[in-house]
Amino acid sequence: MEPFRTQILQLTLLWMSAVSSSEPTSLDGVVNQNVLLQCPCLYSDLSDFSWKRNDETIFSLILPETVNIRLGFKNRLHYFLNDKGNCSVLLSDIAVADIGKYQCYMGYKKTVDYGEYIQINVTANYNVSFKCDTDEKQVYQCKASGGYPQSNIQWRLDGQPLTSTMEVHKDNTTQLYYLTSKLLLNETKGEKLECVVGNIIESCMLESPNPTSSTQIAVAAGVSVSVGMMLLFGILFGLFIFTTRYRRQEKPMDFVFSRKQRDKERRDSETAVSLKADEDV
Numbered sequence: 363m364e365p366f367r368t369q370i371l372q373l374t375l376l377w378m379s380a381v382s383s384s385e386p387t388s389l390d391g392v393v394n395q396n397v398l399l400q401c402p403c404l405y406s407d408l409s410d411f412s413w414k415r416n417d418e419t420i421f422s423l424i425l426p427e428t429v430n431i432r433l434g435f436k437n438r439l440h441y442f443l444n445d446k447g448n449c450s451v452l453l454s455d456i457a458v459a460d461i462g463k464y465q466c467y468m469g470y471k472k473t474v475d476y477g478e479y480i481q482i483n484v485t486a487n488y489n490v491s492f493k494c495d496t497d498e499k500q501v502y503q504c505k506a507s508g509g510y511p512q513s514n515i516q517w518r519l520d521g522q523p524l525t526s527t528m529e530v531h532k533d534n535t536t537q538l539y540y541l542t543s544k545l546l547l548n549e550t551k552g553e554k555l556e557c558v559v560g561n562i563i564e565s566c567m568l569e570s571p572n573p574t575s576s577t578q579i580a581v582a583a584g585v586s587v588s589v590g591m592m593l594l595f596g597i598l599f600g601l602f603i604f605t606t607r608y609r610r611q612e613k614p615m616d617f618v619f620s621r622k623q624r625d626k627e628r629r630d631s632e633t634a635v636s637l638k639a640d641e642d643v
């Protein structure tokens with residue numbers, strides 16, 4: 363009676379794990395972050411539990427406290443076994459190499475049990491750097507660094523896709539991708555240039571072929587010319603006042619005549635100056 367029941371239980375468990383293995387739960391991990399691999403268990407009956415990745419044991423604990431952690435998971439795997447029964451493990455500092463199918467195993471005093479398969483998928487966000495200034499001859503460069511899985515760099519000019527080539531480098535250790543794309547644009551008219559990597563879009567406005575900067579220069583030149591003219595007139599006017607005063611002091615004899623004469627001269631030149639100033643404004 364007793365062995366028969368155990369057999370049925372074991373068969374049921376096998377069937378359950380077979381069913382669950384056909385549709386593994388997916389967990390999305392992000393590089394450098396953590397994932398919690400859930401596995402409830404019955405603490406009162408438990409004698410040991412372990413975790414496998416792709417059918418290779420990465421962690422095992424034999425009660426009360428014999429722990430084995432596979433190289434590469436040391437310091438990254440934490441367990442929470444307590445009297446409520448929690449065979450979950452937290453895997454921290456996720457890397458691309460952690461992609462795989464995970465499963466927990468529970469050794470009870472009279473039987474064994476398996477948790478459902480958990481598929482860990484890993485992604486890493488690309489760091490996109492893109493500048494609108496060209497160093498070489500009208501070549502624009504967009505870089506997408508440290509991402510996973512492999513992606514593409516696409517260019518758009520005012521929303522229209524452009525064709526370009528892309529260099530792909532894969533880091534052997536981290537398995538992360540580094541993409542570089544260069545685009546040659548020999549004519550720009552102030553369009554919007556976009557570098558698109560997945561859902562990341564970096565954009566900038568291209569320079570139009572210089573009409574803005576040349577008018578700016580013309581305006582600036584005009585301003586400096588009129589300032590120069592005003593200064594010149596100011597200096598001339600000052601000189602004129604100075605010389606008339608000086609002459610007045612030097613020749614007191616011709617006082618009456620020359621005063622009249624000079625007053626007229628002064629009025630003439632003053633109107634001339636103000637006329638010129640008006641023209642300048």
Ligand SMILES: *[C@@H]1O[C@H](CO)[C@@H](O)[C@H](O)[C@H]1NC(C)=O
Pocket residue numbers: 398400401402403442447448449450
């Ligand atoms: C196990 O413990 C972790 C950490 O406290 C918790 O987040 C998780 O929900 C627990 N899982 C179960 C099945 O109790």
Ligand SMILES: *[C@@H]1O[C@H](CO)[C@@H](O)[C@H](O)[C@H]1NC(C)=O
Pocket residue numbers: 388389390481482483
């Ligand atoms: C996880 O990766 C597998 C295999 O690459 C894929 O079939 C599955 O759709 C992915 N799941 C998620 C949620 O991204």
Ligand SMILES: *[C@@H]1O[C@H](CO)[C@@H](O)[C@H](O)[C@H]1NC(C)=O
Pocket residue numbers: 489490491
């Ligand atoms: C992304 O790239 C920029 C420029 O190269 C760099 O300053 C920054 O640190 C990078 N960020 C990450 C998260 O790698």
Ligand SMILES: *[C@@H]1O[C@H](CO)[C@@H](O)[C@H](O)[C@H]1NC(C)=O
Pocket residue numbers: 534
């Ligand atoms: C990285 O992998 C490539 C292709 O497998 C190989 O040619 C190259 O030598 C490797 N580099 C290093 C540093 O291991």
Ligand SMILES: *[C@@H]1O[C@H](CO)[C@@H](O)[C@H](O)[C@H]1NC(C)=O
Pocket residue numbers: 548549
């Ligand atoms: C820009 O480059 C294309 C392709 O190389 C060429 O056909 C075109 O004449 C170039 N235009 C100018 C203004 O250089």
